Amino acid sequence: MREIFRNRIEAGQLLAGKLMHYANQPNVIVLGLPRGGVPVAFEVAKALRAPLDVFVVRKLGTPGNREVAMGAIATGGVRVLNEEVVVGLGIPIEVIDAVTAEEKQELKRRELAYRGSYSELEVRGKTVILIDDGIATGSTVRAAVRALNAQHPARFIVAVPTAAESTYRELRPEVDELVALMTPEPFYGVGASYEDFSQMSDAEVTDLLERARSCTASPDVAGAVETGGEE
Numbered sequence: 252m253r254e255i256f257r258n259r260i261e262a263g264q265l266l267a268g269k270l271m272h273y274a275n276q277p278n279v280i281v282l283g284l285p286r287g288g289v290p291v292a293f294e295v296a297k298a299l300r301a302p303l304d305v306f307v308v309r310k311l312g313t314p315g316n317r318e319v320a321m322g323a324i325a326t327g328g329v330r331v332l333n334e335e336v337v338v339g340l341g342i343p344i345e346v347i348d349a350v351t352a353e354e355k356q357e358l359k360r361r362e363l364a365y366r367g368s369y370s371e372l373e374v375r376g377k378t379v380i381l382i383d384d385g386i387a388t389g390s391t392v393r394a395a396v397r398a399l400n401a402q403h404p405a406r407f408i409v410a411v412p413t414a415a416e417s418t419y420r421e422l423r424p425e426v427d428e429l430v431a432l433m434t435p436e437p438f439y440g441v442g443a444s445y446e447d448f449s450q451m452s453d454a455e456v457t458d459l460l461e462r463a464r465s466c467t468a469s470p471d472v473a474g475a476v477e478t479g480g481e482e
Contacts (some may be wrong), residue, residue: 253448254433255444255445256412256413256444256445256446257445257446257447258445258446258447258448258449259290259291259384259412259445259447259448260290260294261288262291262294262384262412262413262432262445263290263291263292263293263294263295263382263412264294264298265432266291266294266295266382266411266412266430266432267294267295267297267298267299268298268409269410269430269432270295270298270299270380270408270430271298271299272300273299273301273378273380273408274298274300275299275300276299276301278377278378278405279299279301279377279378279380280301280302280303280304280372280373280374280377280378280380281295281296281299281301281302281303281304281380281381281382282302282303282304282305282306282372282379282380282381282382282395282399283304283305283306283382283383284305284307284308284381284382284383284391284392284395284477285305285307285361285365285451285456286450286451286452286453286455286456287383287385287441287448287450287451288382288383288384289451289455289456289459289460290384290451290455290459291307291383291384291411291412292381293381293459293462293463295380295382295410296432296463297463297466301380302372302463302464303459303460303463303464304364304366304371304372304460305365305366305456305460306325306326306381306395306398306399307325307326307358307362308323308324308325308326308357308358308391308392308394308395308454309322309323309325309354309355309357309361309364309391310322310323310354310390310391311324311330311332311350311351311354312350313336313340313342314342314346314350314370319336320333320377320388320390320391321333321336321337321340321342321346321347321350322336322347322390322393323335323390323391323393324351324354324355324358324394325358325394325395325397325398326358326362326398327398327401327402329394329397329398329401330351330394331390331393331394331397333388333390333441333453346369347451354462358419361453364453365453365456365457365460366455366460369464374399374402374403374404375402375403375404376403376404376405376407377403377404377405378404378407378408378454379399379404379406379407379408380408380409380410381395381396381399381403381407381408381409382409382410382411383411384392384411384412384413384441384443384445385411385412385413385414385441385444386411386413386414386415386418386419386422386431387414387415387416387418387438387440387441388415388418389418389421389422392409392411392422393425393461394420396409396422396425396426397425400425401480406427406428406432406478407426407427407428408426408427408428408429409422409426409428409429409430410429410430410431411430411431411432412431412433412444413431413432413433413434413435413441413444414431414433414434414438415434415436415438416434416435416436416438417438418435419431424452438451469473
């Protein structure tokens with residue numbers, strides 16, 4: 252079992268090796284969760300020769316400690332709450348709604364920053380591979396899973412380099428396939444699985460998406476053509 256990854260690039264390359272049976276299939280799309288999931292997804296999309304896009308999800312941080320997730324929101328108005336955290340900390344609904352409203356604004360900002368005038372890739376009827384750099388509590392991934400399932404993909408795969416074993420077991424029934432290169436226990440956080448876990452910038456995410464679009468030559472890639480319309 253792999254003990255630690257040098258960086259997200261290496262993690263993506265190794266993850267791609269577990270997904271090569273999806274290579275060169277015209278109905279496959281790869282979605283990365285920004286920011287950290289995008290460089291991992293970029294390597295996978297490149298290896299599979301598949302189009303790449305982002306799917307924006309925002310963690311709902313608890314008051315006083317935004318690193319602890321009480322839930323998450325995703326494109327399409329989906330909100331998933333971590334009931335254990337909400338009940339355990341006694342967080343009132345008005346606080347949850349206030350944090351949700353704040354994060355909705357950031358979600359919209361990121362969608363515009365990352366995609367600009369490019370349309371979203373079509374999910375319905377496609378094989379969707381959703382990628383992040385790791386899964387801890389699973390709040391963000393679970394929000395993305397529920398939002399994407401509502402768009403009726405033909406097959407739905409979640410793939411990550413590292414995941415908490417308990418979260419892996421809980422999430423597995425919600426998708427067609429769940430791939431994790433390692434599930435260390437005890438789990439000390441996603442960053443503990445990387446030598447270099449540097450924070451990604453919006454500019455770096457946008458650059459990777461532009462590089463992916465420039466490498467995609469298939470004429471039926473919905474996200475590779477500028478719409479010119481309003482967001």
